[in-house]
Amino acid sequence: MVKQERAARTRQALVRAAAEVFAQDGFVLASLTSISKKAGVSNGALHFHFENKQALARAVADEAAAVVRTIAGPGRPGGPDPLQRIIDATHALMRRLDQDVVVRAGFELGNGSRRRDGAVDLRGRWQAWVEEVLREAEREGVLAEGVSAADASVAVVAATVGFKQLGADDRTWMSAATLVQFWDLLLPRLASADVLGGLVSGGTRTDPAE
Secondary structure: OOHHHHHHHHHHHHHHHHHHHHHHHOOOOOOOOHHHHOOOOHHHHHHHHOOOHHHHHHHHHHHHHHHHHOOOOOOOOOOOHHHHHHHHHHHHHHHHHHHHHHHHHHHHHHOOOOOOOOOOOHHHHHHHHHHHHHHHHHHOOEEOOOHHHHHHHHHHHHHHHHHHHHOOOOOOHOOHHHHHHHHHHHHHHHEEEEHHHHOOOOOOOOOOOO
């Protein structure tokens, strides 16, 4: 049991170290030596857990994907309506992108043409979830007149992905205050009058992935 716990801690240290190196240097320039050094283990210990750099990248992406699945999960019976779910999820996602290097690296590893073998397309998953929830909002009649789920998803996905990119150099782009400004501007155009007053642009719950 002690050996298993030690092995699990070593593996987790390697995943986090890999995420930090990938986020700083990019996948191509990242070296296994720099990753093992940052994790405080030998190269031999690294190879015991991961065959190569691609395997490490998959582990980082898988861990990031687990966080995103928790944030962008199915609605709970009696839980927030679709629009509030999206607001809450954007706050949770930006908070994790700001604070968790594994999630940041996972998004980059699964990014378009730079996607690594086996890496999860987290941006694609996020977009699909936003579109699905906005279609639910459209069916429930809580979107403003003349607003379609397709149009709304363009605005939400473009803004959140843009905040993540801009946040690489200035973390205020991923702050709660920035998201509140965004939602305060968008919601009067997005939500029907019946639900607008009940929506909280600052979010209504803590990060479900924590």
